[in-house]
């Protein structure tokens with residue numbers, strides 16, 4: 226199978242539709258990104274990366290970071306994490322608060338914002354917020370073998386300044402005794418992890434552990450156990466796109482995680498990781514063109530997990 230040809234064909238087939246969808250406007254710094262950007266990368270076991278378009282330009286990974294936060298929280302907390310956050314789809318938008326009161330402040334899953342805030346709290350653990358952020362960045366540097374992965378401080382600040390909804394979620398959960406660290410410490414890490422800037426190539430390379438049983442086949446670094454990698458993939462499939470997860474599984478058939486920066490990370494267990502970027506989103510905050518690109522690649526490769 227010629228993956229470079231597939232990536233090129235997919236990019237060319239969709240190039241005229243660049244700019245479709247609606248870029249996230251609620252984080253002012255994201256609204257300034259050129260909406261016509263479009264990148265695709267596929268990373269495979271032997272270290273090859275097949276790229277097209279703007280695959281080497283860094284963008285704000287936003288909620289894609291929740292996958293790394295989950296892997297690190299599981300590493301620190303083990304199965305006890307599941308006492309703090311559930312494993313069910315929420316059927317609600319990513320920033321919804323409605324279920325939290327009925328469910329005593331326990332978020333449905335680690336990928337909605339409330340769940341990710343709890344996950345972040347647990348991966349901070351008993352460290353300071355800056356130490357936790359440095360740990361996350363250094364793992365990404367090592368996995369992607371690229372120290373240019375950084376935090377876009379403008380995005381993180383913009384998000385903090387306009388973060389009333391995330392503050393509400395966090396304080397609401399704190400009232401139920403769900404957070405171990407001071408709320409503003411947790412949010413400072415959450416906003417910075419969402420502000421991580423990575424390219425499609427870096428994202429696909431850094432997440433190979435998802436497709437290969439928890440261990441990056443290129444660097445040999447273990448991010449998590451085989452069982453945990455399997456479960457992170459399961460949660461990505463069921464919850465990775467919030468109330469759009471069913472559509473994504475139906476159309477694409479890969480475990481995936483979207484971010485409002487327009488990135489989508491997908492994993493195909495045993496085969497590859499894929500990252501796409503196009504800032505225009507659908508109503509659930511998933512990149513419109515990105516999801517279409519992944520659907521085309523799934524068709525061409527036959528890699529759907531179903």
Ligand code: DON
Nearest residue numbers: 287288319419483484485510
């Ligand atoms: O907390 C937020 O609202 C953003 N930092 C992340 C949301 C996000 O990426 C949702 N995903 N599609």
